[in-house]
Amino acid sequence: MRNYRVILSIAKTHLLSKFRQTLIAALGVTFGIGSYITLVSFMTGLNQMLDELILNQTPHIHIYNEIEPTAEQPVTLFQDLKNGFNVVHSVKPKLSQKKIHNAEPLMKFLNTDERIRGAIPQIKTQVFYIAGSIELGGNLSGVEILKEEELFNLGDYIVKGSASDLHNTSNGIILGAGLADKLALEIGDRVQITTVKGDIFPLKIVGIYQSGIIEIDNVQSFTNLKTVQNILGEPGNYITDINVKLYDIEDAVPISRFIEEQFGLTAIDVKTANAQFETGTTVRNLITYAVSITLLIVAGFGIYNILNMLIYEKMNDIAILKATGFSGRDVQLIFMSQALIIGFLGGILGLLLGYGISLLISHTPFETEALPTVETYPVNFDLSFYVMGICFAMLFTFLAGYLPSRKAKRIDPVRIITGI
Amino acid sequence: MKPILEARHIDKHFRKPVDFHVLKDINFDVKAGEFVSIMGKSGCGKSTLLYILSTMDRDYQGELFLNAELLTGQPPNKLAFVRNKHIGFVFQFHYLLPEFSVLENVMLPARKLAECSPQQIRANALHKLEMLHISHLAQKKASRISGGEKQRVAIARALINDPLIIMGDEPTGNLDSHNSDNVLKIFRQLSDEQGLSLLIVTHDLDFANQTDRIITMEDGRIISLN
Numbered sequence: 001m002r003n004y005r006v007i008l009s010i011a012k013t014h015l016l017s018k019f020r021q022t023l024i025a026a027l028g029v030t031f032g033i034g035s036y037i038t039l040v041s042f043m044t045g046l047n048q049m050l051d052e053l054i055l056n057q058t059p060h061i062h063i064y065n066e067i068e069p070t071a072e073q074p075v076t077l078f079q080d081l082k083n084g085f086n087v088v089h090s091v092k093p094k095l096s097q098k099k100i101h102n103a104e105p106l107m108k109f110l111n112t113d114e115r116i117r118g119a120i121p122q123i124k125t126q127v128f129y130i131a132g133s134i135e136l137g138g139n140l141s142g143v144e145i146l147k148e149e150e151l152f153n154l155g156d157y158i159v160k161g162s163a164s165d166l167h168n169t170s171n172g173i174i175l176g177a178g179l180a181d182k183l184a185l186e187i188g189d190r191v192q193i194t195t196v197k198g199d200i201f202p203l204k205i206v207g208i209y210q211s212g213i214i215e216i217d218n219v220q221s222f223t224n225l226k227t228v229q230n231i232l233g234e235p236g237n238y239i240t241d242i243n244v245k246l247y248d249i250e251d252a253v254p255i256s257r258f259i260e261e262q263f264g265l266t267a268i269d270v271k272t273a274n275a276q277f278e279t280g281t282t283v284r285n286l287i288t289y290a291v292s293i294t295l296l297i298v299a300g301f302g303i304y305n306i307l308n309m310l311i312y313e314k315m316n317d318i319a320i321l322k323a324t325g326f327s328g329r330d331v332q333l334i335f336m337s338q339a340l341i342i343g344f345l346g347g348i349l350g351l352l353l354g355y356g357i358s359l360l361i362s363h364t365p366f367e368t369e370a371l372p373t374v375e376t377y378p379v380n381f382d383l384s385f386y387v388m389g390i391c392f393a394m395l396f397t398f399l400a401g402y403l404p405s406r407k408a409k410r411i412d413p414v415r416i417i418t419g420i
Numbered sequence: 421m422k423p424i425l426e427a428r429h430i431d432k433h434f435r436k437p438v439d440f441h442v443l444k445d446i447n448f449d450v451k452a453g454e455f456v457s458i459m460g461k462s463g464c465g466k467s468t469l470l471y472i473l474s475t476m477d478r479d480y481q482g483e484l485f486l487n488a489e490l491l492t493g494q495p496p497n498k499l500a501f502v503r504n505k506h507i508g509f510v511f512q513f514h515y516l517l518p519e520f521s522v523l524e525n526v527m528l529p530a531r532k533l534a535e536c537s538p539q540q541i542r543a544n545a546l547h548k549l550e551m552l553h554i555s556h557l558a559q560k561k562a563s564r565i566s567g568g569e570k571q572r573v574a575i576a577r578a579l580i581n582d583p584l585i586i587m588g589d590e591p592t593g594n595l596d597s598h599n600s601d602n603v604l605k606i607f608r609q610l611s612d613e614q615g616l617s618l619l620i621v622t623h624d625l626d627f628a629n630q631t632d633r634i635i636t637m638e639d640g641r642i643i644s645l646n
Contacts, residue, residue: 006531010517017519320515323476324529324577325504327497414471417511417589 007330010321011337018310022342025306028299029346029397030353033389036292037354040385042361043288045378047281053212054277056153058270059243061256065100066266069093100265103239110244110259115251120147122241123228129175129221130192130200131183138179138219140193142228145174151245154209154222161187161207171227174207178218193231201231296396299346303339303400311335311408318408319416332409339401340394347393351386422488423449424584424617430472430482432465442468443480444640450585455611455618457628460637466621467589469637473619474507474587475499487584504533508578510588515574518563522549522573525562530580541580548576552606568599575606586610588620592627604630 015022069091075081100106103121110119123142128135149155149163158174166172173191175183185191185205193201203223210217229238246252252269259267271278311318318331362379430446433439442465450456460466471477473484475491478499484491486506491499503509516525526545530536536544549555552572557565562573571591578586586607592600604627610616611632620631628634636644 003532003534006528006534009531010528013517013519316515317517320517321528322500323474323503323509323511323515325500325502325532327500329497330500330532414477417515418467418471 003330004333007333008337011334011341014310014314014334015338015341021306021310025303025342026346026349028302029296029343029393030349032292032295032299032396033347033350033393034353034357035295036392037351037385037389038357038361039288039292040388041354041358041379041381042377043284044382044385045362045380047284048380049374049378051277051281054274055249055270057157057211058274059152060246060249060252060270061244061259062268062273063100063106063242063244063259063265064240065096065098067093067096098240099234099238100240100242103242104237106263107242110242113255115246115248115255117245117247118147118151119242119244120144120151121225121239122243123225123232123238124240125228125232126196127231128194129179129183130194131185131189134183135194136179136182138176138221140173140221140223140228140231142225143222144225145222148222152243157209157211158207159210161205163207165206166222166224169204169206170224171201171203172206172223173203173227174209174222175205176217176220177208177210178214179221180205180208182218195231197233199231199233203227292392296392300396300400303342303397304404307335307339307401307404308407310338311404314408315411315416318411319413322411322413323417328409331411332405335405335408336398336401339397339405343393343397343401344390346397347390350393351389354389355381355386422452423485424452424454424487425450425473425619426483426485426488427469427473428483428485430469430480430484432468432472432477432480442640443472446482446642448635448642448645450617450619452617453611453615455607455632456620456635457631457633458619458621458635458637459623459625459628462623464637465640466637470587470589470619470621474509475503504529505581506584508575508581508583508586510571510574510578510586510591512590512593516562516570516577518561520562521558522554522560522562522565523558525573526577526580529577533581535581545576545580548579549573551579552576568595568602571595571599571603572606575603579610583616585617585619588618588622590622590624591620592622592624600624600627 070093073088073091075086075088107119107121110116121144125140125142126137127140128137143154145154145163145166155163159177161174166174173193175185175191180186183191187205187207189205190202191205193203195201209220209222211220226236229236232238244255246255249270252271256267256269259265321331321334322328358379358381361377362381364377366374366377368374426449427446430443431441432443434442446469458466458469468477472480475484478496482492486502491502494502516522517528520528523542523545526548527541530541530544531538546555546558549558552575554569554572554576557569557573562570565573574591592603595603607618607620608630611618620627622628633646634644635642
């Protein structure tokens, strides 16, 4: 270990005597790592925001009754025709009830599962919104608003009023922002709701909802579970949908499969429902890493060049070190440690640079109608990027330093000293 | 007197550009405390021989002993250690590390050997510099002192690990007569007062005449051992 102190002190002297070249080499690494940190923080921040935009409000598992034809037609059950080629024309689904049978015991059962954070009921129905002479079609969801807020962050998207306002008002409604605009309604106004059956119901607007997705904001409104049951004239156990939030999103597929098999309901997991988001995330990550690694390779070539030059300049030194008893390995270590010092210092500076730029970006205002919860550009300050960054810096400088230092190791001191 | 350095049947060929038999059956030894010079015309192979004896050149046939230990065929790391501990080197063109101070240059082989504490190494190095009357240069950069001074620093560096033998490749070849005399005087003193063995390649007859023994070489052979 004492040996290594000598080697380090020689490496340090070499680096300091060529301060400008050292600085340039280190700056190459700094820019590489800095842009890696900036890119990856910004990109993943953006990814996270987009994912959250969808995933936060999306249940991990959505349970409902799908209207679909029975997979097993009577003919397939008939043993005598088992080996025949049976064709059934014009298969029609049976009009079954929309409500989930025994929804309350089912939810109670799901809530006992320790992988499940919560399973909450919803009633979805089509309605018309009427204000004055304007009539607009849309969806009305009956929800347990406080639980929705807790599990699916509904509160983030209520831009005026609040979730508890709805909870405290029996005939309240939280109207979609697009609907409110078209109907020219504000908080405190009343809106008439017509069901498909033709019943008219007046509701008081207690909040405005804006998800950022215009197609949703133009049709979607929320009210209490009870209110929808009243409007539809259904009893208190009438529930059409159950939304499940899990602790770990990876459990979504097995649990949804289990529910489908056990209860004969349709259960859609979030991965199936939002497959395209995964793809987008993957592609953005790919671009980030491709750009960063390209920058680091360029920085690596810079270090390679500078070390090569240094070794040519230090031929005499290398010969004298070897003549006085430094082994080839020692000489290699001298130049390797120079590369690694450059990598480490450049890397640390790069992390600081990256952090600075990320900080700057995260304070840049980013206001858009579509994203009511976002005020500045999203940046992901994940510590693991910084750990990765410094590892990349060390790895690339190691590779860049390896070849020149191996050359230094192999230099024959006799050739240098005798001037052959 | 037991031999410090022994060469037995050393042969060497240069293979490039054409095969050339540069050293032919070299046999001799250097006894403890002996001051030996090797003389000969340019190209007779005396420097080549010195670099074989110094263990830096490993491409030869024959056997080489230092202090009765066989060095031929030892791995490079072991040879580097031997050079570090037992052999002190002085070259024609002084070869100090220019970015380091005089003191650091002298300390370097001892720090590599790492047998003493840094304080001891420092004290040792200062002592060697004092012995050679150059302690006032200790903090100067090696690139900023004169040629004669550089050579004395190189000698101090060669002495730092108290080697068995000092080898020199025309150490006075690049110096004026005043500095040459100075270096010779130092070598003589080391031999007489400290009993150090020295093996110096030179083609300066005045220098060689001051040594205990002159080995004369011609065309890759030793033609006289006295």
